[in-house]
Amino acid sequence: MSETTARVLQLLGLLQSRRVWTSEELAERLGVTTRSVRRDVERLRDLGYPVHASTGHGGGYQLGAGAALPPLLLDPEEAVAMAVCLRLAAGGSVAGVGESALRALSKLDQVMPARLRSQVAAVHETTVTLTPTNTDVPVDPEVLMTLARACRDHEHVNAGYTDIRGNVTARRLEPYQLVTTGRRWYLLTFDRDKQDWRSLRLDRMADVRALGSIFTPRQAPDAAQYVQRAITSSPYRYVARVRYHAPRDVVAQTFSAASVQIEADGPDTCILTTGADDPAIMALYLAMPGCEFEVLEPVEVADAVRTAAERLRRAGAR
Structure with a gap:
C-alpha cells in the first residue's frame, strides 16, 4: 500500500470517528501539511465520500450522507460489535431484517481477521437471549454463514439432517437459496443423492461443511414458492x-x-x-x-x- 493510500484511509477513519475536524487537527494527526489534507479530502470525494467543508467558528471537515453508502472503516472493537449485532439480527424474527443482516454479516465475515472472528464467536457462545418458551429452535450462525457463502459461490456442501420423524441422514447438497419466514430459516437445495430438489430446515441441520468444490448451477424453482408449498403441505x-x-x-x-x-x-x-x-x-x-x-x-x-x-x-x- 502506498503512503498516500494509507494516509487517505487513515483520514477516512478519522472523519468517521468524529463529527467535525479542522484542517489543522487533521494535519497534526496525519503528520502532513494542511495543503496535503485538502488534496486527500479531494481524493475521498472522487471515491464517492461526501466530505463537507465549512468555515468560521466550529467549522471544518465533516463526513456527510450521500446518495449511496460508501465503504466504512471499522476498528477492531467496532467490527466485533457489529458482527455480534448482525448475528443476533440474522437469527431474529423481525420480518425482512434476517436476510439483510445475513448478507451484511457475510461481507463482514469474509474480510474479518481470524482473531476478531474468534472474539465474535466467544461473545455469541457466552450470550443467552431470553425468548418465549414456544419459539422455534434458533439457527447456529455458523450454519447460516456457511450456507450463505455456499449459495453465493455455488459450492458443494455435506450435512447431517434430522427429518420430522427424527430420522438422521447424511446429505450431499448443492445449495441455491436461503429463505426465512420470520420464524424459521430454510434452504432450497438440490440433493445429489436423491437427484431432486429439497427444502431443509436449518435448525435441523448439523455438521454443515463446505467442500470447496464448485457445481454448475441448475435451472432452479422459485425458492419462495417451493418452500411455501413444502412447509404447508408435504411434511x-x-x-x-x-x-x-x-x-x-x-x-x-x-x-x-x-x-x-x-x-x-x-x-x-x-x-x-x-x-x-x-x-x-x-x-x-x-x-x-x-x-x-x-x-x-x-x-x-x-x-x-x-x-x-x-x-x-x-x-x-x-
Missing part, C-alpha cells in the same frame, strides 16, 4: 383445502404465512391450504378466523370439524 399426513366466506386479507390476519397458503376465490371468499397430522387439532385451528367456512377436502378433516362442532354445541347447551 403432513393430512392436507386440507378450506373455503372461507371472507376476503383473503381478513383470513390472512389470523394465520402465519409460514403455515398456510391462501388464494382469493372472488371478492368475498378465499381458499386456504394447510397441513397437519391430527384432523381434530386442525379442526380447531381452522375455526380461528371466526367466520363461516367449509372443508373441501379431505373427508377426515371434514368429519373432525363436524365432531368438534357437535362437541362444542353440547358444551354450550350444558
